[in-house]
Amino acid sequence: MDRTDARTDRQDRSAEQQDDGYRPGPGRPPRRRVSLWIKIPGVLLALAAVLLLGTRLFLIPGLDDLFGTETKDRTGPAVLKSLQDMSSYEAAAGNFQVVVDLEKDAKFLPDAIRGSRTLYVGAGTVGGSVSMARLGKDDVTVNEDRTAATIRLPHATLGRPALDPDRSYAVSKQRGLLDRLGDFFSDNPNDEQAVHQLAAKRIGEAAKESGLTARAEKNTTSMLQGLLHSLGFKDVTVTYR
Incomplete structure (x- = not known):
């Protein structure tokens, strides 16, 4: 046997070792390979069946406690930072509620790559109060019979808007690919903070135009008149400087 025949013989033996032993013969049809396009739908159907079965299992009474999630609160106690005496009357x-539509676009990139748009419903409260911290002797005048009194107060002011997390929620948030990656590696995305700040700003602007300060002054006047009438004063005048 020459070298060519020996090399051919070794290749035939290697092919026989790699073969799985199946040989078509009489009554044995040749093996057909399953196409990849046939395997993929089968795998998807199997996954769908597993998910459907898992959903059905969770509907069985008792299994929810077995496979359900458990929430653990490991929050530490609140720490008192400071105390402040209140010297103003919260009168109103x-x-x-405001709907914030905040959109950020990149100049030379499409929205699918870089950009975001957030639709957020912000709900909060704003208080109107009258300060009584700097009242002097000239601001409170009482006649000799103690039947008439005049009180001069500063105009009512508005407090900072306070967002209510129970009534505020994000309706939708669209982000580009780069923004999604940034949110993935960030613990506190800047977009959420910007939306909250914008919602608080819009609520504060609406409070200035709502007549809340006038309502606070009216309620303060009613409170002081009722208090002094109960002390025996018949004529009580409250003015705002």
Whole structure:
């Protein structure tokens, strides 16, 4: 046997070792390979069946406790930072709601790559109060018979808007690919903070135009008149400087 025949013989033996032993013969049809396009739908159907079966199992009474999730609160106690004496009368409060539509676009990139748009419903309250911290002797005048009194107060002011997390929610949020990656590696996305700040700003602007300060001054006047009338004063005048 020459070298050519020996090399051919070794190749035939290697092919026989790699073969799985199946040989077509009489009554044995040749093996057909399953196409990849046939395997993929089968795998998807199997996954869908597993998901459907898992959903049905969770509907069985008792299995929810076995496979359900458990929430653990490991939050530490709140720490008191400071105390402040209140020197103003909280006379009125307004409830506001605003729909924030915030969109950020890149100049030379499409929205699918870089950009975001957030639709957020913000609900919060704004308080109107009258300060009594700097009242002097000239601001409170009482006649000799103690039947008439005049009180001069500063105009009412508005407090900072306070968003209510129970009534505020995001309706939709669209982000580009780069923004999604940024949110994935960030613990506190800047977009959420910007939306909250914008919602608080719009609520504060609406409070200024709502007549909340006038309502606070009216309620303060009624409170002081009722208090001084109960002390024996018949004529009580409250003015705002």
